[in-house]
Amino acid sequence: MSMDPDKSALMEADLVRMARQGDLASFEELVARHRDKVYARAYSMMRNEEEALDLSQDAWVKGWQRLAQFQGDSSFITWMTRIVINLCLDQLRKHKRQRAESIEAMEEDGGVERQMPVIHPIPRPDWNGGIARADRPGAGAIVARAPDSPGAA
Numbered sequence: 761m762s763m764d765p766d767k768s769a770l771m772e773a774d775l776v777r778m779a780r781q782g783d784l785a786s787f788e789e790l791v792a793r794h795r796d797k798v799y800a801r802a803y804s805m806m807r808n809e810e811e812a813l814d815l816s817q818d819a820w821v822k823g824w825q826r827l828a829q830f831q832g833d834s835s836f837i838t839w840m841t842r843i844v845i846n847l848c849l850d851q852l853r854k855h856k857r858q859r860a861e862s863i864e865a866m867e868e869d870g871g872v873e874r875q876m877p878v879i880h881p882i883p884r885p886d887w888n889g890g891i892a893r894a895d896r897p898g899a900g901a902i903v904a905r906a907p908d909s910p911g912a913a
Contacts, residue, residue, distance in 0.1 A: 776836050780827050791820055794837050798844050805848040819844035
């Protein structure tokens with residue numbers, strides 16, 4: 761799990777302090793320690809592996825970029841979890857907005873019903889008053905009645 765054997769023994773607070781000073785190896789150690797938790801939180805919210813992976817990676821990038829803003833009032837993983845949760849919520853809002861825009865576009869085009877294909881029934885040549893004619897070629901000995909024809913069961 762740990763990337764750097766020298767860093768694996770360090771306490772999280774020391775790694776954060778060193779990472780804040782620009783030590784990328786220290787930040788990589790923090791990623792190695794917590795990447796599964798960050799991904800699990802993203803997946804629990806998104807229910808999509810690809811999106812969860814993308815959002816968890818985005819969270820780590822944002823964490824590195826904003827490390828100077830980490831106050832240390834909470835644990836590092838709590839801070840990173842909040843970042844990934846916010847990214848997931850933004851993505852979920854974006855999905856909701858896109859669905860709403862899609863529905864609005866359909867309504868502007870005449871509604872969902874107008875988007876559905878129109879099916880025109882084609883009369884069958886062997887259909888005569890609701891009774892299939894047995895004397896036509898290919899009809900066989902079976903005579904079918906339409907459900908709404910007189911005498912149908």
